[in-house]
Amino acid sequence: MNTELLADYARRYESIxxxxxxxxxxxxxxxxxxxxxxxxxxxxxxxxxxFINKASAVGEQGKPRYEMPLVQIQDQIAARIVxxxxxxxxxxxxxxxxxFVPIEVRTIVPDSHWEFGYFGQHYILTLPHDVIPPxxxxxxxxxxxxxxxxxxxxxxWSEANHDLGYKPTHSLSIEQQRLLAYTSAxxxxxxxxxxELVTAEQN
Numbered sequence: 056m057n058t059e060l061l062a063d064y065a066r067r068y069e070s071i072x073x074x075x076x077x078x079x080x081x082x083x084x085x086x087x088x089x090x091x092x093x094x095x096x097x098x099x100x101x102x103x104x105x106f107i108n109k110a111s112a113v114g115e116q117g118k119p120r121y122e123m124p125l126v127q128i129q130d131q132i133a134a135r136i137v138x139x140x141x142x143x144x145x146x147x148x149x150x151x152x153x154x155f156v157p158i159e160v161r162t163i164v165p166d167s168h169w170e171f172g173y174f175g176q177h178y179i180l181t182l183p184h185d186v187i188p189p190x191x192x193x194x195x196x197x198x199x200x201x202x203x204x205x206x207x208x209x210x211x212w213s214e215a216n217h218d219l220g221y222k223p224t225h226s227l228s229i230e231q232q233r234l235l236a237y238t239s240a241x242x243x244x245x246x247x248x249x250x251e252l253v254t255a256e257q258n
Contacts, residue, residue: 060110064125065103071191072100076132078186079200083134086154092143094207098134098200106131129179130201137210141250144176144204151202155180158199175209178202208242 080098087093101109110124121127136147159179179199187196205213215238227235 057107057111060124061103061107064106064110067125067131068100068103068106071195072131072197074188074191075182075186075196076100076134078188079132079134079182082183082186083136087136087147087150090147090150092139093147094137094139094210096134096136098132101128101131101133129197129199131197132182133201133203135203135205135210137205137207139207139249140253141206141246142254144206147204148176151178151180151204155183155202157181175213176204178204206246208246212239212242 076098080096083098084096087096106124106128109128110121112120114120136151138144138147155178157178157180159177161177162175178201180202182197182200184193187193
């Protein structure tokens with residue numbers, strides 16, 4: 056572990072990232088006023104241990120993936136909006152893009168239509184200066200933050216999968232991996248059933 060990088064990031068986490076994340080959460084909540092079927096809005100600063108794990112990632116030919124992790128890692132601050140139904144994702148996306156400048160937009164789905172796994176809408180957005188507290192210099196704040204928009208089922212599955220499937224001290228058996236895939240398929244199906252029901256009710 057790079058103890059110097061960890062110490063630098065831990066100071067940044069407490070003095071810069073956490074205060075900005077708190078302001079960002081309040082900002083997004085304010086902008087989403089009047090929008091229906093939002094379950095929750097959260098923003099967080101990336102935990103120092105998780106930051107170090109990501110900063111230590113190795114890319115091709117054994118080279119570090121991040122030469123300057125304090126600059127290159129874009130989800131040091133991340134926000135999440137959880138909505139009820141699939142169509143709500145599209146509606147909230149339009150509202151978000153009225154207030155934030157997108158740098159990258161990704162719809163994440165499994166590689167094959169035969170697979171079930173992580174689904175979600177991800178954005179890298181420019182961090183507005185409005186959410187930077189006066190005590191923090193703009194040059195010290197991140198330029199970007201990550202935003203995810205998910206349905207309740209996508210959110211629940213990804214949280215459980217992250218907790219169960221990514222423990223460095225314990226790898227899942229083939230049977231356990233199949234069970235996770237099965238729960239993903241159920242979440243995928245439930246999302247579509249509820250969307251069909253709400254669409255039928257609206258019509």
